[in-house]
Amino acid sequence: MAKKVMSCDLVVLGAGGAGLVAAVKAADVSGKKVIVLEKAKKPGGATTFAGGLRVMNSKWQKAAGITNQANSASPPGDLGKDEKTNERSSGYPKRGNGPGPGATPDVTNEFFDWMCEKGGVEKYFKLNKNGIVEMPNRMDKYKNHPDPSIGPGREGTFVIEKMVECCEKQGIPVLTDTRARKFITDSQGRVTGVLADTKDGELQVNCKACFIGAGGFGADYERLKKLWPEDHNGKTMLHLCPPTCTGDCINMAEEIGAGIDMSVAWLSFMGPVHHPYSYPIYRIMQEPETLYINLNGERYVDETKNLSARSAAILGRQPKAEMYAVADSELIETLGRRIISTPWQESDLPILKKFGEDIAYEVALDERKRRGNHTKKADSLVELALKMDVDPKTFAATIERYNALCENGEDEDFGKKAEYLKPVKKPPFYAFWGQRFTQCAHGGIVVNNNGEVLDVKGKVMPGLYAGGDGISCNDNGGGGMSGAVNSGYIGGTSAGEYLKKI
Numbered sequence: 001m002a003k004k005v006m007s008c009d010l011v012v013l014g015a016g017g018a019g020l021v022a023a024v025k026a027a028d029v030s031g032k033k034v035i036v037l038e039k040a041k042k043p044g045g046a047t048t049f050a051g052g053l054r055v056m057n058s059k060w061q062k063a064a065g066i067t068n069q070a071n072s073a074s075p076p077g078d079l080g081k082d083e084k085t086n087e088r089s090s091g092y093p094k095r096g097n098g099p100g101p102g103a104t105p106d107v108t109n110e111f112f113d114w115m116c117e118k119g120g121v122e123k124y125f126k127l128n129k130n131g132i133v134e135m136p137n138r139m140d141k142y143k144n145h146p147d148p149s150i151g152p153g154r155e156g157t158f159v160i161e162k163m164v165e166c167c168e169k170q171g172i173p174v175l176t177d178t179r180a181r182k183f184i185t186d187s188q189g190r191v192t193g194v195l196a197d198t199k200d201g202e203l204q205v206n207c208k209a210c211f212i213g214a215g216g217f218g219a220d221y222e223r224l225k226k227l228w229p230e231d232h233n234g235k236t237m238l239h240l241c242p243p244t245c246t247g248d249c250i251n252m253a254e255e256i257g258a259g260i261d262m263s264v265a266w267l268s269f270m271g272p273v274h275h276p277y278s279y280p281i282y283r284i285m286q287e288p289e290t291l292y293i294n295l296n297g298e299r300y301v302d303e304t305k306n307l308s309a310r311s312a313a314i315l316g317r318q319p320k321a322e323m324y325a326v327a328d329s330e331l332i333e334t335l336g337r338r339i340i341s342t343p344w345q346e347s348d349l350p351i352l353k354k355f356g357e358d359i360a361y362e363v364a365l366d367e368r369k370r371r372g373n374h375t376k377k378a379d380s381l382v383e384l385a386l387k388m389d390v391d392p393k394t395f396a397a398t399i400e401r402y403n404a405l406c407e408n409g410e411d412e413d414f415g416k417k418a419e420y421l422k423p424v425k426k427p428p429f430y431a432f433w434g435q436r437f438t439q440c441a442h443g444g445i446v447v448n449n450n451g452e453v454l455d456v457k458g459k460v461m462p463g464l465y466a467g468g469d470g471i472s473c474n475d476n477g478g479g480g481m482s483g484a485v486n487s488g489y490i491g492g493t494s495a496g497e498y499l500k501k502i
């Protein structure tokens, strides 16, 4: 099949948060022709799933007389730093503390003001009474989505849908099902084009500049294993990162001499969770009063440090890296009422109220002999152990020991606070299955303050820009999605200015 050839001023690799923001911003600044290539069947990447956009010193906040108030909205598991070890507990940089390591400036305020100018932001985003820009509800068409622990429908989805709308209005083609594979360079090593694979054959896109926004490498298990071998140990783990995020463009950039720095790479890694099953159960098993046991039937951790990187790492050392959160019927009622009174977003409430139904549904699957990684219910501890496939004797001894610790009000084994020590006594008893999970892996291409890619000697590679999860310092602007849109905005601005000059 003949190769198809297209031409533009700026080619953008990846239609996630960083790529789409860069594409629209560069077109705004320069008025030049931009084309976006996207490997997946639709735009969005990991950004579609993200919430917690960090906005500080925006026009909204300034008009209300508020300065330096960051958006502290975070993923449900973002517990900030571990009190004892001062380690990051979830993999996400703690919100509200300003930029992380690296040098890229934080322009999330400029980004947010710019997005407001594009229209429609006020329908979903609000300035709350504490001066935080937040999105209290998911977008209308995603309201009934059963799993609010992640998007779609939250701030990341809004950014993607707004940018796609801008691309349509500004005549920026977003070519989906198109995987960038190789850079074409001239005799001085400048990028003059990109070769891509499409379902109709090879595509060559000639360009004067390129922005790499092709995400991170959270779906490249081999690279993850190399960087974090203790955690990527072949045991059970859920990978939430889109399967297209395999770090292709980090490799492409390396091939043409870009600097790659994995020394500051980081992984959003957490657990344990009851995922991807029921959201109310996901929430219940994160309450510190539940009792965590491994597949040997033994307690293995202080349950207070749940849903964190540290907790996930400890689970990774247990058999199969799987666990159960155990509770009796009295505790289930208490925890059910608690999760209803503490929804993460208002629109979660109807889903949380179904906690009893969700538990009954998962138990029924088991009763119908469709045994799986769901919820076990039994009238006796022996029966519960058998349903979990753990040794009943060991399990009984674990419960006896835990109940004694609860009675004494002191956790001599793992140091859980006395207020969280609740005995397992009143049947029926429940056990909720849990595993570790990862989201995105961040790190790679070295860029300067302007989002320009640097070569292995630290020299600017003219016309080549990068942002998002695939760069080495995307903690800036708040990491994750905030870091992605921040670096997309910076790189898009720089690429636009460059195109105006040449």
Ligand SMILES: Cc1cc2nc3c(=O)[nH]c(=O)nc-3n(C[C@H](O)[C@H](O)[C@H](O)COP(=O)(O)OP(=O)(O)OC[C@H]3O[C@@H](n4cnc5c(N)ncnc54)[C@H](O)[C@@H]3O)c2cc1C
Binding pocket: 013, 014, 015, 016, 017, 018, 019, 037, 038, 039, 040, 043, 044, 045, 046, 047, 048, 049, 050, 051, 052, 053, 074, 075, 150, 151, 156, 178, 179, 180, 181, 213, 214, 215, 216, 240, 241, 242, 244, 245, 246, 247, 248, 249, 439, 440, 467, 468, 469, 470, 479, 480, 481, 482, 484
């Ligand atoms: C389930 C989940 C929940 C998250 N929750 C949060 C949160 O609450 N808060 C937060 O801050 N962050 C969160 N994150 C992380 C956040 O989504 C990412 O850090 C950020 O959005 C990455 O943006 P990006 O533009 O760099 O990459 P992406 O949005 O992943 O976009 C990269 C795009 O490039 C495409 N691509 C890859 N290779 C190629 C190629 N060769 N050619 C063309 N295209 C290519 C991909 O298909 C993808 O569409 C979450 C991530 C996940 C997976």
